[in-house]
Amino acid sequence: MEAVSDAVIVERVLRGNAEAFGSLVERYRDRYARYALHMLGNREDAEEALQDAFTRAYRSLARCDDPERFGAWLFRILVNRCRTLGARRGRRAKTFVFDETALLSASEDHPAEQGAWREEIDRALQRLRPEQREAFLLKYVEELGYDEMSRLTGVGVSALKMRVMRACDRLRELLSEVHSA
Amino acid sequence: MNALKRALAGVLAAAATARAQDVRLAQRLDKPTYVAVNAIVDSARVAKLPTAPLVDKALEGAAKGSDGQKIVLAVHQLSVRMTSARRVLGTSSSPDEIKAAATALDAGVSERDLERVKSAGGKRPVTMPLAVLTDLVGRQVPIATATTLVVQLSRSGVKDPDLALFQRNVRADIDRGADPTVAATTRARGLVARGSTSKTKPAQ
Amino acid sequence: MRDDDNVKIRDVARALREPVRVDASFNERVMRVVRELPKHSHLSFWRRWAMPRTITVRPLAASLAAASLVLFALVGLWHVSDDLDRAAKPIAKAIFPPKVAPEQHVQFVLVAPDAKKVAVVGDFNGWDPSHLGYQAQHRGGGVWAVTASVPIGHHRYSFVVDDSLWVADPTAPRVVDNDFGTTNSAIVVEEQR
Numbered sequence: 001m002e003a004v005s006d007a008v009i010v011e012r013v014l015r016g017n018a019e020a021f022g023s024l025v026e027r028y029r030d031r032y033a034r035y036a037l038h039m040l041g042n043r044e045d046a047e048e049a050l051q052d053a054f055t056r057a058y059r060s061l062a063r064c065d066d067p068e069r070f071g072a073w074l075f076r077i078l079v080n081r082c083r084t085l086g087a088r089r090g091r092r093a094k095t096f097v098f099d100e101t102a103l104l105s106a107s108e109d110h111p112a113e114q115g116a117w118r119e120e121i122d123r124a125l126q127r128l129r130p131e132q133r134e135a136f137l138l139k140y141v142e143e144l145g146y147d148e149m150s151r152l153t154g155v156g157v158s159a160l161k162m163r164v165m166r167a168c169d170r171l172r173e174l175l176s177e178v179h180s181a
Numbered sequence: 182m183n184a185l186k187r188a189l190a191g192v193l194a195a196a197a198t199a200r201a202q203d204v205r206l207a208q209r210l211d212k213p214t215y216v217a218v219n220a221i222v223d224s225a226r227v228a229k230l231p232t233a234p235l236v237d238k239a240l241e242g243a244a245k246g247s248d249g250q251k252i253v254l255a256v257h258q259l260s261v262r263m264t265s266a267r268r269v270l271g272t273s274s275s276p277d278e279i280k281a282a283a284t285a286l287d288a289g290v291s292e293r294d295l296e297r298v299k300s301a302g303g304k305r306p307v308t309m310p311l312a313v314l315t316d317l318v319g320r321q322v323p324i325a326t327a328t329t330l331v332v333q334l335s336r337s338g339v340k341d342p343d344l345a346l347f348q349r350n351v352r353a354d355i356d357r358g359a360d361p362t363v364a365a366t367t368r369a370r371g372l373v374a375r376g377s378t379s380k381t382k383p384a385q
Numbered sequence: 386m387r388d389d390d391n392v393k394i395r396d397v398a399r400a401l402r403e404p405v406r407v408d409a410s411f412n413e414r415v416m417r418v419v420r421e422l423p424k425h426s427h428l429s430f431w432r433r434w435a436m437p438r439t440i441t442v443r444p445l446a447a448s449l450a451a452a453s454l455v456l457f458a459l460v461g462l463w464h465v466s467d468d469l470d471r472a473a474k475p476i477a478k479a480i481f482p483p484k485v486a487p488e489q490h491v492q493f494v495l496v497a498p499d500a501k502k503v504a505v506v507g508d509f510n511g512w513d514p515s516h517l518g519y520q521a522q523h524r525g526g527g528v529w530a531v532t533a534s535v536p537i538g539h540h541r542y543s544f545v546v547d548d549s550l551w552v553a554d555p556t557a558p559r560v561v562d563n564d565f566g567t568t569n570s571a572i573v574v575e576e577q578r
Contacts, residue, residue: 014425016208019515021419025412034405047411054415059422121400140398168394175397205511237508238564241541244512245551245565255564277538277573284541284560284571308539312571316558319568341575348558 010067013058021058028071032078038137039082041126049085053078076152079134086130124174128167131155135163136171206239214239214249221256230263231276234283262286269295270307281311288318294328301335309341310334313348320352322361330369337373347372413502420515488534489574493544493554498527500546507542507569509535514545541569 004023012020029050036046036053057064057074064073125133138149139160146157153160206215218239222232238259242252266282267274269292274282282295290311298310310331317327334344347368354364493505503521510516521529521544529544541560544552553559557570 016424016426018419018422018424019416022412022416025415029407029411030405033407034402037405038401047407050407051411051415051418055418055422058419061425118400121397125401137401140394141401171394171397234508237512237541241508241512242565244506244514245567247565251565258564281539281571281573284539287563288561309573312539312558312573315560315571319559319561341573345573349556352556352558 005068006070007067010061010064010070013061018058021054021061024057024070024074025054028074031071032075035075035137035142036078036082038122038125038141039130039133040086041122045085049078049081052085053081056081072148072152079138079152083130083134120175124171127174128170132163132167132170135160136167139164206236209240209243210252211249214252217249217253218256221253221260225260225263228264230260230267231279233276234263234280235260258287259283265292266295268292270299275306275308277308278306278311281308281315285311285315285318288315289324290314290318290328291324294324297328297332298335301332305335307335309344313344316348317351317361317365320355320361322365326362327365330365333373334369339372343372416515417520421517488536490532491535491572491574492530492532493521493542494528494530494556495521495544495546495552495554496527497529497544497546497552500527500529502547503529503531504545504548505531505533505542506545507535507572508540509542514548535572535574537574540572540574542572543567543569 006024006027009020009023013024032053033046033050036049037043040046040049053074056077057070064070066073125136128136134153135149135155138144138152139146144152146160149155149160150157155163206218210218218235222235225232225235235256238256239252242255247255262283263279265286266279270278270282285295286292294314295311298314299307302310314327314331317330318324322330334347339347350368351361351364354368355361495503497503500523503523504514504516505519505521506512506514506516510519519531519533521531524530542554542557544554546552551567553568554570557572560569560571562569
C-alpha cells in the first residue's frame with residue numbers, strides 16, 4: 001500500500017482532523033530525534049526540542065506554504081528549537097548515552113569497543129562550538145547541500161563552509177587526543 | 182432586557198447550538214451522509230422531537246468507523262423509535278425519558294410494555310426504570326419478566342437510587358453465576374418487601 | 386584498531402548517522418499537547434486557498450477555470466457560513482446567557498492491565514476519544530480512572546481502549562447497540578441534593 005503523502009495528511013489536519021497529525025509525528029520522529037540528540041547532547045533535551053518542534057508545527061501548520069515539503073519545514077523549526085534550547089541550557093556535563101541497550105548488551109568482560117568509540121565521538125561533538133556542531137551535523141550527518149543549509153539556518157554559504165571546516169579540524173584534534181592518551 | 186431582545190437571543194442561541202452540532206457532523210461525516218442525517222435531524226426538529234440524540238447517534242457511528250449508509254439508517258431508526266416513544270409517554274415527556282424509551286424499544290421492549298412502566302410510575306419520571314429494564318433485558322432476563330418486575334418495583338414506590346442499587350445487585354449476582362431471571366426476581370422481591378427507603382444499602 | 390593520526394571524518398559521520406530510537410510514549414506526549422490546542426478549522430483551509438497567488442491562465446483553459454471558480458465560490462460560502470454561525474454564538478451569549486444543563490462529576494473506572502490508553506466516550510462528549518477531560522489516568526495495577534463532568538440525565542457511553550477497542554463498562558447497565566455492533570453502557574446522572 002502506498003504511503004499517504006505529507007500534503008494529504010497536512011490537508012486533513014487543516015480540515016480539523018487533529019489526530020491525523022499523529023502520522024506526521026510517527027513519520028519524522030526518529031529521523032529528527034537523531035539530529036536533536038547530537039545537537040543537544042542528551043535525550044531529555046532532545047525530546048523536549050523535538051516535542052516543541054512538533055507542537056509549533058501543528059500550531060502554525062496553516063503557514064506551511066509547501067505541504068509536500070512538510071518535513072523540511074518541520075526540520076527548520078527543529079533546528080531553531082535546538083538553537084534556543086542549547087543557548088538556554090548552556091553546555092551540559094557529560095551524561096550522554098547514545099543507546100543504553102547497546103551498552104547493556106556489551107560483554108561484561110570487555111566493554112564494546114563500538115560503544116566506547118561512540119561515546120568519544122559524542123563527547124567530542126559536544127565540545128564543538130554550537131554553530132560548528134550545527135553546521136557539521138547538517139553537512140555530514142543529515143547530508144544536506146550548502147544551499148539547503150543556508151536556507152535552513154539563514155547563514156551564508158561561505159560562513160557555513162568555514163564552520164564545517166573548523167568543526168572537522170576540531171573533531172580530528174579532539175579524537176586524536178583521545179587515542180594518543 | 183426587553184422581550185424582543187430575549188426572543189432574538191433565544192433564536193440566535195438555538196441556531197448557534199444547532200449549527201454547532203452541524204459543524205461537528207460536517208467535520209466527521211462525508212458529504213452525502215451529512216446531508217442525509219441533517220435532513221432527518223431537521224424533520225425531527227419540526228416534529229418537536231429532541232434532536233441531540235440523533236446527532237449523537239451519527240457521531241457515535243462516525244466514531245465507531247461505520248459506513249455512511251449504516252449511520253443514516255441508525256439515525257433514521259432512532260428517529261422512528263423516538264416518535265413511538267413520545268406517542269406512548271406523552272408529549273410532556275422529557276428528552277431523557279424519550280431517549281431511555283427509544284433505547285428500551287431498541288432492546289425489544291414493546292410499546293405496550295412502555296405503557297405499563299409509564300402507568301406504574303404515575304407522575305414520576307420513567308428514565309431510571311426504563312434504563313434498568315433495558316439492562317435486565319440485555320442480561321438475558323426475558324422481556325415479559327423484566328417488565329413485570331420493573332412495573333412492580335415502580336408501583337411499590339421504589340425510588341431511583343434504590344432502583345440503581347437493585348440493578349447493581351442483580352448484576353453482581355449474575356456475575357457470580359446466578360441465573361439472570363432468578364437473580365432479578367429474588368432481588369426485586371426483597372426490595373418490594375422492604376419497601377423503598379431513602380438510604381442505599383451496600384450489595385450483599 | 387583506529388588510526389591515531391588520521392581520524393576520518395567520514396567514520397565519525399557514519400557513526401553519527403546510526404538510527405536513534407525514541408521512546409514509544411513520545412507520540413502520545415506530543416498528541417496530548419496537540420489535542421489541547423485549538424483544532425484547525427475549515428476556514429483556515431479556506432484561507433490558504435484565498436491567499437493571492439500568481440496564476441497563469443491559458444486561453445483554452447479559461448472556461449474550465451470559470452466553472453471551477455463558481456464551484457469554488459459555493460464551497461467558500463459554505464465555509465463562510467460556518468464562520469458566521471460561530472460568530473453568532475458569542476453574540477447570543479452576551480445578550481441572553483443560555484441555560485447550561487447542570488452537570489455532575491462522575492467517576493469512570495475500568496480495569497485494563499494491558500491498556501496503554503483509555504478514554505471515556507459518550508453522548509456527553511460527542512463520542513470523541515480525544516476529548517480532553519475524559520482521558521483516564523492509569524492509577525496502577527491496571528486500574529484506569531477519570532472523574533468527568535456529565536450533564537444530568539440519561540446517557541450512553543463506552544470506554545475506548547488504545548484508540549481501537551470499544552469496551553462497555555462492566556459495572557454499568559448495558560445497552561446492546563444494534564446499530565453499530567458494539568455494546569454501550571447507560572448511566573442516569575441525577576442531581577445531588
